[in-house]
Amino acid sequence: MSSARRPEHIAPPDIFYNEEEARKYTQNTRIMEIQSEMATRCIELLEIPDEESRLILDIGCGSGLSGECLDDDGHTWVGMDISQSMLSVALEREVEGDLLLADMGEGLPFRAGTFDYAISVSALQWLCNKDKTVHNPIQRLIRFFTSLYAVLNTGGRAVFQFYPADENQKSLIMAQATRAGFNGGVLIDFPESKKKMKLYLVLTVGSTVSHSMPDALSDAPASTVSYAKRQSNHQRNKNDLRNRTAPKFSREWILEKKERRRRQGKNVRSDTKYTARKRADRF
């Protein structure tokens, strides 16, 4: 873990993700690229069996970057986030998903069996905070995981990319997920590199059959065939992103993407003059 101050230690999420912070999610290409890459990896780790569209919950959806990756794969999604500013940016970006202002630590406000899958990118560690004196992290974690377990269908899966502060926090999170009924574990991509290392919590519902974890990515020499295969898939996805003609996240880029989705016969919002406008353009 880097020695820089962690955002979770600076302010509660609804305060930390203010307008200024939220703007980075439309203007800082580096942040956007990293978030999209991790979202793509989360979706890959869902291991959705067929090509069909699914209804997917995005927990801590922020400005909708991960949602756009879900759109790319033809899925429908509902996003929830505790920060109004982040959701406002998602509205500006005209994301396809439906949005909710909600706190995952209060439990998810959905009927049982609503979703097949859930993803969450860089949000889960926020639950370990004690932002208000009334907050009890363990209680918030168990409330969250218990309600998530209920809203997922049997055979469903949830994948979280997250940044636990230390081993204790990681075990605390895993213990509460297990208590709620989930199977699964933590997968570490690029464990050999401090900079590239990413942690994914992979949780499944209902499969009592000993469930095998997907393979991690690594730049170290390949040890198995399946590893090599995954690596090349990942590489291919990355190349796809690079081959796009318009600069990533530009208005042209979004329009191109929408056009591609239309050609695939997917649900796409109509373009307006506001498509991909930046916040700075607004008065």
Added chain:
Amino acid sequence: MKLFTHNMLTSKMIKNVKVGYPLKLNAAEVKVTPSEFRSTYVSRMLPKIDWGVLYEATQSIGHAEAIPSSISDDYEKNEDFLRKAHHALFEIEVINGEMICPETGRKFPIKDGIPNMLVNEDEVN
């Protein structure tokens, strides 16, 4: 907020609420945004939908003609029906309004199309 989302939402995270469903829907502003119709997707979605609740919702926000009051048995083959279902589920959006918990009367405002489902820490279990 699209009506399919309303169909999924509950207030059962609130203390002592047993079912918290359906949330009563009041709309001050409704928008219809056309979107691409995919019959297989709508068919796959329908088993998850509480049709009665969807019907009530269309009634309460001034789209009484949108769908029939009961679900068609052969909906997979009935394109006309699926198109209506698609329209009600994915094209009608509540932009401003509120939802109300059926058991406690707790209100959840909807602003700019986003429902505010936040409650206080002392309201939850």
